[in-house]
Amino acid sequence: MQENAIELRNITKRFGNVVANNNISLSVKKGEILSLLGENGSGKTTLMNMISGIYFPDEGHIYIDGKEVVISSPKDSFKYGIGMIHQHFKLVDLFTATENIVLGLKEKGRFDIKIAKGNVKEISAKYGFALDPNKKIYEMSVSEKQTVEIIKVLYRGAEILILDEPTAVLTPQETKKLFKVLKRMREDGKAIIIITHKLHEVMAISDRVAVLRKGECIGVVNTAETNEAELTEMMVGKKIELNIQRSEVVNPVDRLVVENVNYYDKEGIKILDDISFTARSGEILGIAGIAGSGQRELLESIAGLISVSSGSIKYNDPVTNETEDLCSKNPVQIRDLGVRLSFVPEDRLGMGLVANMDIVDNMMLRSYNQGKTAFVERKEPRDLAERIIKQLEVVTPSATTPVRQLSGGNVQKVLVGREIASSPTVLMAAYPVRGLDINSSYLIYNLLTKQKDSGVAVVFVGEDLDVLLELCDRIMVIAGGRVSGIVDARTATKEEVGFLMTKTDGGLTNE
Amino acid sequence: MSNKSGRKHEPLIHITKRASMVWYKAWIVRAVAIVAALLVSAVVITLLTKDNPVEVYAAMFKGSFGTERKVWVMLKELVVLLCVSLAVTPAFKMRFWNIGAEGQVLMGALGAAACMFYIDDKIPNVALIAVMLVVSILLGMIWGMIPAFFKAIWNTNETLFTLMMNYVAMQLISFFIMIWVPNGSSVMGTINSATESGWLPSLFGQKYLFSILIVAVTTVALFIYLKYSKQGYEISVVGESENTARYVGINVKKVIIRTMAISGGICGLAGFLLVSGINHTVSPNLAGGVGFTAIMVSWLAKFNPIVMILTSFLIVFLQIGAGEIATTFRLNESVADIVTGIILFFIIGCEFFVQYKINFRSKHKEEGHA
Structure with missing residues (x-):
C-alpha cells in the first residue's frame, strides 16, 4: 500500500x-x-x-x-x-x-x-x-x-x-x-x-x-x-422540482435557422464546430453546456458581434415573410434589415450596459441614433426607464442613478427590461439569472415565458440543469463547441443532459 | 491553526467608496480644503521668509485683479488654457490619452503664421483671417488624426504616439523659422508688424476680447456637443466600454478618428488664437506646456466644459499670483511654486474625501455596541 x-x-x-x-x-x-x-x-x-x-x-x-x-x-x-x-x-x-x-x-x-x-x-x-x-x-x-x-x-x-x-x-x-x-x-x-x-x-x-x-x-x-x-x-444529482410555470408551445414557426456554423478565435482555436439548430417562435430553446463550450461565441455571432468563419445564419421575418441572412453583418446592419433581435449578454455591466451611465442613458443605448437631428432625445428613454423601474420593481434611488450603484438583480432587470421593450422577435439571454436571488430569478423566468407566449423565439443559455429542464421546451447541449444533442425538455432527464454535456467524442446524437 | 487568527483582525483604517455625496457637502469639503491649504501655506511662508502671509496673499490676488490691464492679461491666459483644456476633453472622455495637445496647438499656430507670412496683404484682412482659421484648424485636426488612425487600425499606443508628435511639430516650427527669418536667426519677430494683416482686430478697444469671445462660444458649443449630441453620447459609450459600443453597433474606429479630429481641431484653434489674436509671432515654445496643464484642468473639472472655466481660472490665478509674489517680495520663484503646489495638492487631494469614506476600527466597534 x-x-x-x-x-x-x-x-x-x-x-x-x-x-x-x-x-x-x-x-x-x-x-x-x-x-x-x-x-x-x-x-x-x-x-x-x-x-x-x-x-x-x-x-x-x-x-x-x-x-x-x-x-x-x-x-x-x-x-x-x-x-x-x-x-x-x-x-x-x-x-x-x-x-x-x-x-x-x-x-x-x-x-x-x-x-x-x-x-x-x-x-x-x-x-x-x-x-x-x-x-x-x-x-x-x-x-x-x-x-x-x-x-x-x-x-x-x-x-x-x-x-x-x-x-x-x-x-x-x-x-x-x-x-x-x-x-x-x-x-x-x-x-x-x-x-x-x-x-x-x-x-x-x-x-x-x-x-x-x-x-x-x-x-x-x-x-x-x-x-x-x-x-x-x-x-x-437527483432532479429538484422548481415549479416554474411552463406554457405549451403554440404554432411554432422557424424563426432563426443556424446551419453548419464554424468559428475560430484569434489564436486559431476552433470554438464553434459545425453548429446547426433552429429557434422557433413561441418556444424557449435552452442551451446547456459546460461554461466556455462556445455558448458566448454562438450568441455573439448571431448578434453580429463576431463574424463566423463559415456557415449560415438565416432569419425569417414574420411580417414580410422574407428570409434575411445575418452572417457577417454588424448589429446596426442587422437592425436596419428590420430584424428585431434582442440580446442579454453574459457580461451585463461590461457589455449590455454602461456602468457609469444612469438608467436613462442606458435605455437609449440601442435607440440613441433614431431621429433625424444630431441631438439625442431623452424624453422617451426617461419614460421607458420610469416604466421599467415601476413594472419590474427595480430598487433604485432614481432613474438618474448610475447603474453601477444598483445590485446585481436590479442591474439585470434594467437590462432585460430594455431588451424586451423593443418588442423583439428573437430574444437571446446568456446566464440571465447568474448571481440573482430566488425572487429575481423567478421574475426573469416569468418574463422569458411571457415573451415566449407572445410569439418570441427565446434562446436561453443556462447553467442550472433543473432550471433548463423546467423552463425550456427544447434543450440543445453543446460540448467542446459541437452540438452533442438536442433533447425535448419535457421528457429528458438530468442524467441525459449531463451526459451530453461531457460528451466530446463520437458522432452526434439526434433527438 | 491558531496562528492564523491574526488574519482575521480588522485593519486600523478601512477605506470604502462612497455611493455618492450630496453636492453641497462635496463643496463644503472643497472649501475646507482651500482654507486648509491657505493655512498650511501661511505657516510655510512665515517659516521660510518671515513675510506676513496675509500680505503675500493680497499680492497674489493683485497679480490677477490689481489693475484693469492685469485683469485682461489674466483673461488672455485663461482663454488659452481653457481652449486647450476643451480640446483635450473629448479625447480624454473617450479614454484616448491625448498628450499631444502641445503639438496640435503648434501646428495650428504654424498654419496661421504661414498664411500671415505668405499671403500678408494680398487679400483683404477678413478673408485672410478666415483662411488662417481654416488652415489652423485643419492642421490641428490632421495632427490629431494621425495617431488616432494608427490607434484605430493597428491599436498603437496613443500616449507615446501623441507625445512624439509634439517634438515633430516643434522641429517643423524651427525649420520654417529658419526659412522665414532672413539672417539665419532662430527667433521670429512680430509678423506683419507694419500692415497688421492677419491680426485679430480689437473689439471695443480691447485687444483680447475677440479671442475671449471665440473661446466662450467654443465652451458652450462643446458642452452641448458632449452632453446632448449623438456623437457626444457615442464618445461616452466608447470611453466607458468598447465592448458595449460593439454590442450596440457603434463603429469604434470611426468614433476614435472623428473625436481626435475634433480634439486636434480645437487645439488648432488655440494655435490660431495664440498667433493671430495674442502674440502675432510663432516659436517652438509658443505653447509653453499649456497642452499638459490642460490635461489637469480637464480632469479637475471631470470633463465638464462649464466647470473648466473655474478650474482653468484657478490654475491661471495661481500661476500669475506666484509670479507676482516672487517679484513683489523679491522672493525666490521657488517659494511661489511651493505655495502653488500646496494649494493644488489640497484641492486635488480633497477629491479623495469626496469619493471615499474612511472608517476607523475603534469607532466602528463603538458603533456596533451602541
Whole structure:
C-alpha cells in the first residue's frame, strides 16, 4: 500500500454566506492520478486554490507525507512540492522556454543558463516531453506552452501536480501525448490531480475519481469499478422540482435557422464546430453546456458581434415573410434589415450596459441614433426607464442613478427590461439569472415565458440543469463547441443532459 | 491553526467608496480644503521668509485683479488654457490619452503664421483671417488624426504616439523659422508688424476680447456637443466600454478618428488664437506646456466644459499670483511654486474625501455596541 502524498481532512471554505467547500476530505497517493469531477461552481477550483496557497481554509487540516502543514501562500505550497498548472498560462511571450522555466527561482550563486538548459532537457527526456528549450513562447502552440508550464513546476521539484482542465485547449492528438506524459510521471511516483469535465478522459487516465457537487464531496470511486453513467448521476444529482410555470408551445414557426456554423478565435482555436439548430417562435430553446463550450461565441455571432468563419445564419421575418441572412453583418446592419433581435449578454455591466451611465442613458443605448437631428432625445428613454423601474420593481434611488450603484438583480432587470421593450422577435439571454436571488430569478423566468407566449423565439443559455429542464421546451447541449444533442425538455432527464454535456467524442446524437 | 487568527483582525483604517455625496457637502469639503491649504501655506511662508502671509496673499490676488490691464492679461491666459483644456476633453472622455495637445496647438499656430507670412496683404484682412482659421484648424485636426488612425487600425499606443508628435511639430516650427527669418536667426519677430494683416482686430478697444469671445462660444458649443449630441453620447459609450459600443453597433474606429479630429481641431484653434489674436509671432515654445496643464484642468473639472472655466481660472490665478509674489517680495520663484503646489495638492487631494469614506476600527466597534 502506497502512502498518501497529500491528504485533506474536513476542509471548509466560506465566502460570505456562500459555502464553497463543505467538509471535504480527500487524499492522493504517490504514483496515483485522481480526477476531480464536478459542474461549474461545484467548488473544484476553490479546493485546489487552497492547496496551492491562494485561499486559506476556514476549517480543516492539510497533511503532506503524513505531516500536518499550513499553506498560507503560494510560496508555502511550492515549499511542500505542490505545483499547479492553470488553465490560463502565465508565461512571458518574449522569453524562451528555459528563461520562463527558471524565472523567479532564487538559487544561490551565479546563474548559468546553460546548466538550466541542461536540466530542462533532462526533465524533457525523462518524461517524454518534446520541447525545444530555446524556442520563444510567442512562437509556440498552445500545447507547447502547456508543456513549458508543466516543466516549470517539475523543475521546482514538484511531487504533487494539479492540472486545471489541461485538455480544454488541446486537440485529441495532443491530449493523447499529454496523457502519455502523465502516466510516466505516475510511474515516477508523482501524485497528480486533474480537473476535467470530460468523462471519457476521466475513464482513460485516472485511478480514482472524486466527484464534487455544490461544494460537497459526493464520493470517491475507483475508476475501474465505475462507469460514465454512474459518474454523471453523481455529478448532476437527483432532479429538484422548481415549479416554474411552463406554457405549451403554440404554432411554432422557424424563426432563426443556424446551419453548419464554424468559428475560430484569434489564436486559431476552433470554438464553434459545425453548429446547426433552429429557434422557433413561441418556444424557449435552452442551451446547456459546460461554461466556455462556445455558448458566448454562438450568441455573439448571431448578434453580429463576431463574424463566423463559415456557415449560415438565416432569419425569417414574420411580417414580410422574407428570409434575411445575418452572417457577417454588424448589429446596426442587422437592425436596419428590420430584424428585431434582442440580446442579454453574459457580461451585463461590461457589455449590455454602461456602468457609469444612469438608467436613462442606458435605455437609449440601442435607440440613441433614431431621429433625424444630431441631438439625442431623452424624453422617451426617461419614460421607458420610469416604466421599467415601476413594472419590474427595480430598487433604485432614481432613474438618474448610475447603474453601477444598483445590485446585481436590479442591474439585470434594467437590462432585460430594455431588451424586451423593443418588442423583439428573437430574444437571446446568456446566464440571465447568474448571481440573482430566488425572487429575481423567478421574475426573469416569468418574463422569458411571457415573451415566449407572445410569439418570441427565446434562446436561453443556462447553467442550472433543473432550471433548463423546467423552463425550456427544447434543450440543445453543446460540448467542446459541437452540438452533442438536442433533447425535448419535457421528457429528458438530468442524467441525459449531463451526459451530453461531457460528451466530446463520437458522432452526434439526434433527438 | 491558531496562528492564523491574526488574519482575521480588522485593519486600523478601512477605506470604502462612497455611493455618492450630496453636492453641497462635496463643496463644503472643497472649501475646507482651500482654507486648509491657505493655512498650511501661511505657516510655510512665515517659516521660510518671515513675510506676513496675509500680505503675500493680497499680492497674489493683485497679480490677477490689481489693475484693469492685469485683469485682461489674466483673461488672455485663461482663454488659452481653457481652449486647450476643451480640446483635450473629448479625447480624454473617450479614454484616448491625448498628450499631444502641445503639438496640435503648434501646428495650428504654424498654419496661421504661414498664411500671415505668405499671403500678408494680398487679400483683404477678413478673408485672410478666415483662411488662417481654416488652415489652423485643419492642421490641428490632421495632427490629431494621425495617431488616432494608427490607434484605430493597428491599436498603437496613443500616449507615446501623441507625445512624439509634439517634438515633430516643434522641429517643423524651427525649420520654417529658419526659412522665414532672413539672417539665419532662430527667433521670429512680430509678423506683419507694419500692415497688421492677419491680426485679430480689437473689439471695443480691447485687444483680447475677440479671442475671449471665440473661446466662450467654443465652451458652450462643446458642452452641448458632449452632453446632448449623438456623437457626444457615442464618445461616452466608447470611453466607458468598447465592448458595449460593439454590442450596440457603434463603429469604434470611426468614433476614435472623428473625436481626435475634433480634439486636434480645437487645439488648432488655440494655435490660431495664440498667433493671430495674442502674440502675432510663432516659436517652438509658443505653447509653453499649456497642452499638459490642460490635461489637469480637464480632469479637475471631470470633463465638464462649464466647470473648466473655474478650474482653468484657478490654475491661471495661481500661476500669475506666484509670479507676482516672487517679484513683489523679491522672493525666490521657488517659494511661489511651493505655495502653488500646496494649494493644488489640497484641492486635488480633497477629491479623495469626496469619493471615499474612511472608517476607523475603534469607532466602528463603538458603533456596533451602541
